[in-house]
Amino acid sequence: MYRIVRKEVLSPVITLMEVEAPRLARAAQPGQFLIVRADEEGERIPLTICDYNREKGTVTIVTQAIGASSKEICALQEGECFTDVVGPLGQPSEFVNLPDEELRKMSFVFIAGGLGTAPVYPQAKYFHEKGAKVDVILGAKSADLVILEKEMEAVCDNLYICTDDGSKGFKGLVTAKLEELMAQGKGYTQAVAIGPMIMMKFVTLTAGKFNLPLVVSLNTLMVDGTGMCGACRVTVGGKVRFACVEGPEFNAYEVDFDEAMRRQAMYRGKEMEEDHKCKIGRGR
Amino acid sequence: MAGRIPRVPVREQDPQIRARNFKEVCLGYTDEEAMLEARRCLNCKRPACMTACPVSVKIPFFIQAVAKGDFADAARIISIDSSLPAICGRVCPQECQCEGSCVMGVKGEPVAIGKLERFVADWSRENNVAFNATAPSNGKRVAVIGSGPSGLACASDLAKMGYDVTIFEALHKAGGVLTYGIPEFRLPKDTVVAAEIESVKRLGVKIETNVVVGRTLTIDDMFDREGFHAVFVGSGAGLPKFMDIPGENLNGVVSANEFLTRNNLMKAYKEGARTPIYVGNKVCVVGGGNVAMDAARTALRLGAQVTVVYRRTEKELPARAEEVHHAKEEGIEFMMLTNPVEIVGDEKGWVTALKCEKMELGEPDASGRRSPVAVADSHFNVEADVVIMALGTSPNPLIAQTTPGLERSRKGGLVATEEGATTREGVFAGGDAVTGAATVILAMGAGRKAAAAIDEYLKNKK
Structure with a gap:
């Protein structure tokens, strides 16, 4: 399991966690990211890798509590486990x-x-x-x-x-x-x-x-993080690229930032709804 | 005698009701219905149905057992060749395989082989009838990459032969397309998919999720560090295609993979699930395959008005006939001979319409299908706030890029022989990772062939 071996509160809203994930720690390189799920109902949340310790088999992540999912992550305690941690994903620097x-x-x-x-x-x-x-x-x-x-x-x-x-x-x-x-x-x-x-x-x-x-590192929306969904599409140098597999780092001068910002906000209205509501049969 | 019984219709949820829920559309046969339908089988001496089945299920034999009411024996017969019958009975394109070759279909309707297979599989699950016979362990370890249909089929055959098999899955849940792609109303996740995966595990197969091969582990790591003797790559065709038309990055344009993954894997339709899904009011689905039908019918169930846009005619729709029929019954609109040329958005960057042109059918292309040709000056707009692109998928290049000696074809699939041997010794591959997007049953067939080839390879290797 992906046990949290150390938790440190860096600021009222920012939390650092060192998590057991031996294979991931062995393979991680600067520039790459990972995806976590706090629990069975959880979203797949992409987070950058802040540090890795190959001997201890741990990776360090830092999360800012903004939305429901990041708050859930920050609420996990030392000794508790993430349901899922997968990576390293993306290209190294x-x-x-x-x-x-x-x-x-x-x-x-x-x-x-x-x-x-x-x-x-x-x-x-x-x-x-x-x-x-x-x-x-x-x-x-x-x-x-x-x-x-x-x-x-x-x-x-x-x-x-x-x-x-x-x-x-x-x-x-x-x-x-x-x-x-x-x-x-x-x-x-x-x-x-x-x-x-x-x-x-x-x-x-x-x-x-x-x-x-x-060089910039793009924190786009993602679901799987392996190139399967295309939620992370960005225009770089006039071409559509998948930030999860071709990025996250790109030549800054080629990135269409306005489009990237707009796409990042696609589900924002939804996240602001206090709770996820069932939508089946809506509008009928 | 058999000829006089008409094909026994299968009970389904009423289209009006099922368009508002995610419960399975088809309710399946009762014991009596199954036995009656089974009696229609002529038990041909040279059964064309068996030849047409990619995994060669002994169809007339299991159907005879059903006709006698010996459902356990029917399950045993199927289990010899198929490890996922409850899935195949639901998602195989029977009309162009077993049922398409059934002699009964020449003058009337073919035997409902798919529905009978499904009946037997469901019966054996509900009655805890399992066939777990495995050969004694031979001490050889095989890694299987991907827990979709080809990986599960390959793993279960190898486990039955006595191999120690571990499946590595990139996502947090096993099943591949069976889990993230095909929706609940066509393939129930807990009762059917999870149960069939459990039955593969009962053979001794281990499944490790959250391992992205090429990132978390490479194939070299599997041989050098993790002690595997052979590897099967069944990583599927995961990369969604887009049309490369203006407006494709507008908010509201998603791949069918994204839409279905949010709904099926992440359970966005369920209360309590954290992953959001944006459905809108008017959804256009571009494409005509099974994935397009799945996306359209999912959007409908989430409350949208849905139109499927396809550039050829209904005859060329690659989706299973049953899916198209169900989609129509549920109220999905179809616009044929229509090709999107641009996606139009508002000043905030959200989709407002799909700009299309009319098509007509020209000469047949290499695949034998008549290729659509644009009609001059025929542009028109279809109103939409969500556009779902269901244009097919291609294999993920990650494994090939991170494995020295593993070659890819020009189309992106791994180069492999009919038996599944790749260009790298000890590495085998099958399913969509080789062929590009195809069907569950073809992937299973490829997985089984590769299992036989891996057995052969490891037996002969010193």
Whole structure:
């Protein structure tokens, strides 16, 4: 079973869990995700892999309680089990295929927004360990929503925290910080942005001003996560792609963000209904 | 004598009532009805029905047992060749297989072989009659990828021969298309699918869910790490096709796979299930196969008004005749010789209509079907707030991409011999993963052939 061996509350709404899933932990690579179900009635919820421990056979996930399903996940306690955990899914970050000497020449800037900090962590860690230069811009609404600060500090050269309200670090958006750093002549060779779709859209506009190569990780709707349903369709470079099997990471400059945001909201009205109501025979 | 008995009609839920529920449409034969129908079989010396069955069920023999009222013996006869009779009796295209070859059908109606098979399977389940004879364990381990029809058939044959078999399933529930694809009203999940999977497990087959082969484990891992001696790939054809027309990414456009998975696997129709489904009021289903019928009839049951749009005529509909008949009875509208060219949306990006053109039938194509040709200047809009694309599926490339030496054909299926041997030693494949989307029974047939080939391979291997 997929037992929760450690649970840590990172903020009032964000929970970290370390879960037993030995095969998954052995196969996981930076950039990939997994799918969990909290119980028998549960939705299949895609979550990014925040960390993996091959020896212990565990993976770490971070969940923000927003909808009914994510609240259910966050309510699980240490020692309890997920009904299902499956993965790793999607393609690993394209940079894991680079030879180490190439990686050592690279200078990454990761832009993490909110919960996006979780999937940025294993990438920053991996590339930092391989000897690349790694800076991280971590954005959150306010100080209490900044997560994994200590962990992140340990795996990067510079950590820049930004909050919308200025309660911690730089007051302002991650795009302003990125602009500032670029103006300082940081000379990044690659940017990776992971966070809300709207943030990734604006990071793309900012990075574009500096011709900075940028990869984004798309958190689209998904059901199976293996290419079977097509709920995750995104337009990239004018072509329809399945984020679950061809992504989740894509070249930011080719992504149709407006379409992706619209598609993400397809079931939002439904989720707001307090309880799922039976629809059989409706309208007859 | 047999000729004088008319085909015994099978009881069904009233179309008006069943259009509002997910209970099974067909109610099946009673003992008396089954025995009466069985008496219509002429017990031919050279039974064409058996030849036409992809798994060669000994049809006249089991029907004779039914006629005598010996249902247990009928179940025993079927179990020799089929591990999933309650499923086949419900979803096989009998009209182009066993029943299509029945001599009784030449002048009248063929024997209702499918309904009799279903009767026997249901009877044996309800009366706990099981046939679990397996050979002593031979210590050899076989991994089966996918718990759909081909995987289950392959696994149960191998288990009967004494192999130690583990099925790896990517989803959280076993059954493949039987679970996520075919709806409850055609194939009940708990009473039929789960029960048949249980009977495969009783043979000693283990099923591990949540293992995506190519991601969680590779085929190399199975040989090197997990200690398997052979692998069968029955991973199906899971990737949905789209039309590549403008507007296909509008909100409200879904693949039939997505729509059916939300409903069947995730139980979106049930109170308490967390997974949402968007049904809308006017649904257009594009396509004419069984999956299109399943999606249309599911949308109807969820409260929508449903139109099936198909580019050829009713004669060319690839769906089982019974499904089309049931769909019509329930009030599904059919627009034939109609081809979508664009999906139209509102300013918020939601579907409002399907723009179509009229078609006419031209010359027969390679498959022998007359190919549809567009009629000039015949565009018109069909109002819709949900469009379901049921255009077929293709095999998932993941396993081929992550297994050195495993070749794919140009169409995307794995390259395999008639017996199921792939281009990689020790790896066999069958079902939709090889052929592309086909039927449950053909996949089962391929699974059985591969089981025989795996047995042969492992016996001869030093």
